[in-house]
Amino acid sequence: PNNTATGGSGTSECSSKAAMLACEELQTRLKPFRSGGASFADTVQAAIKAGVSLMASGWFKAQQGENTHTYATYGVACSEVQIDVLTGEVRVERVDLCLDLGTQLDAAVDIGQIQGGFVMSLGYLLTEECAVDADGSPLNLGTWDYKIPSAYDIPLEFNVSLLKDTPNPNGIHGSKASAEPAMVLVASVYHAVKQAVYAARADMGQTEWIMLDVPLTPERIRTAVGAQEMPIPSSCARDQETITTRAGEVDSGAGTESESPC
Numbered sequence: 001p002n003n004t005a006t007g008g009s010g011t012s013e014c015s016s017k018a019a020m021l022a023c024e025e026l027q028t029r030l031k032p033f034r035s036g037g038a039s040f041a042d043t044v045q046a047a048i049k050a051g052v053s054l055m056a057s058g059w060f061k062a063q064q065g066e067n068t069h070t071y072a073t074y075g076v077a078c079s080e081v082q083i084d085v086l087t088g089e090v091r092v093e094r095v096d097l098c099l100d101l102g103t104q105l106d107a108a109v110d111i112g113q114i115q116g117g118f119v120m121s122l123g124y125l126l127t128e129e130c131a132v133d134a135d136g137s138p139l140n141l142g143t144w145d146y147k148i149p150s151a152y153d154i155p156l157e158f159n160v161s162l163l164k165d166t167p168n169p170n171g172i173h174g175s176k177a178s179a180e181p182a183m184v185l186v187a188s189v190y191h192a193v194k195q196a197v198y199a200a201r202a203d204m205g206q207t208e209w210i211m212l213d214v215p216l217t218p219e220r221i222r223t224a225v226g227a228q229e230m231p232i233p234s235s236c237a238r239d240q241e242t243i244t245t246r247a248g249e250v251d252s253g254a255g256t257e258s259e260s261p262c
Contacts, residue, residue, distance in 0.1 A: 013172045014060050021058030070170040075099035077185035081192040085200045085225045088218030094157040102168030102176040110178040111160050121183035123149035129215045200225045
């Protein structure tokens with residue numbers, strides 16, 4: 001009824017430990033009725049007949065160490081991305097994550113938390129851009145302009161694994177926090193995108209360092225690649241001249257019969 005804030009897996013850890021403390025209290029109350037190898041059902045029945053309360057509550061508050069927290073959560077990520085140098089679009093081809101979460105309280109829940117936290121941070125990295133006017137009022141009040149990640153933003157291949165046999169001596173049942181730690185691993189995607197940008201720039205003979213701000217919107221990727229400075233191949237230039245020449249003679253479909261890759 002008076003839980004703490006649900007951040008940093010605090011609810012999972014504190015609620016689990018509180019439940020353990022309540023169970024220990026019940027064990028103490030049932031101990032006098034366990035003599036003679038009585039079964040659990042018989043033990044409970046004897047305690048009820050004796051008027052012993054079999055309802056217990058537990059309360060636990062996590063202790064802070066000299067460094068605020070008593071342990072750290074570790075993880076590693078490897079990402080593969082593809083960028084379109086003409087449109088600036090980014091596609092995350094593959095992501096591999098491995099985290100040390102100690103002895104998991106629930107491995108399925110932890111993997112879901114890792115997946116959700118990582119995709120959430122992909123939104124921060126790739127699409128979610130806060131825009132304000134001169135007075136500081138937000139310009140994107142809904143998802144029409146403020147783009148949160150969707151199912152199509154999940155990496156095409158998304159592998160998540162948990163490090164085995166690594167109990168946390170300072171955690172509840174040897175566990176560790178599972179949600180937010182995965183979010184910082186999105187830096188792997190950022191550096192993969194930047195390496196792709198450098199590769200595209202190298203093809204144009206540009207090798208200098210560049211600043212790449214987030215979110216990595218198509219506009220920023222095109223600017224970083226230098227798409228506006230990219231030379232137009234001669235075949236493309238001829239096609240453009242043809243379309244321009246015929247524009248006054250035919251409908252908007254002029255030139256669509258061309259099979260030029262441009």
